[in-house]
Amino acid sequence: MTCRVCDHKPGKPSPGKPDKPGKPALPACPPSKDAIPEGSGADVPKGWVLVRCMEGSLVLLFWVEPGVNPGQLARSLLDEMNLTPIDIGITPKGPDALALVGLPVWLWVDEPSSTSWGPKTISAGGVTMTAKAHKVVWDTGDGDKVSCGKGTEWRYGVGEEPSPTCGHTYTEQGRYTVEATSYWTADWSGYGQSGSFAFELTRSQRLDVGELQVIVTSGR
16 A cells, blocks of 8 residues: 655654645554565565555555554555545536525535545555545535535526525625535454544635626616
């Protein structure tokens, strides 16, 4: 597996580095066993696990001693999953679309996948982990927050009906930043132990809200 936090020679400990924003920090690489190079055919002591660490193009191999903390190995697997924030689904559709004061805005997870919603499973180094999102909290930018599941995608023909599962109505015109934060849980097991990690991923999008203008004309 790849931990991407090493820039040191085998046998010397290295501090962990923070990962990308919105993801848990990865642990430092575990200690190495210098005497066992990869593919050497050497007699590997029972219980040792080979861990591959990368920093840019530099690849370092580390043999992890028996009794390794499986929780640390599990945390390093999160980066391997390449999980992403959700793709925002919102009405009205289109980058330049204008929402209207008083009309319902639908909110949903657009085209959910294993990386944006889960579940996604990975196994390496004797540890198996499954990650999945369980809710989205929408910060609508006007002081309100809405907690939902995946929501319901708006379809043409629905008209001005409110979303049956996740939506919001603006009361004032303006330009708002809508933030969708997905909340994840990653459950892991290995070496006779188990546990879970909780983390969040966020994506934002601009939304312009205007007022419907009614023009009254009179004929002669």
